[in-house]
Amino acid sequence: QLALSARQRDVLLCLLRAMSAKQIARELGISSGTVKTHTVAVFRALNVSSRAQAVVEAGRRGIAIGH
Structure with a gap:
């Protein structure tokens, strides 16, 4: 299980x-x-160490948009 806070x-x-x-900051109401x-x-x-790797790893772990 991935240990992330709700905000993470x-x-x-x-x-x-x-x-x-900048878009994330606006969406979540937090600073950049x-x-x-x-x-x-x-x-x-x-x-x-990168956004691209994070997307791949999240997919590998079954984390998807809306979950």
């Missing part, structure tokens, strides 16, 4: 929708800096 999961789902940090902090935490949890 929200950010991951936005990443899966190919949203920019906070988006970056959560993105780094998501990358660490998934053991990846």
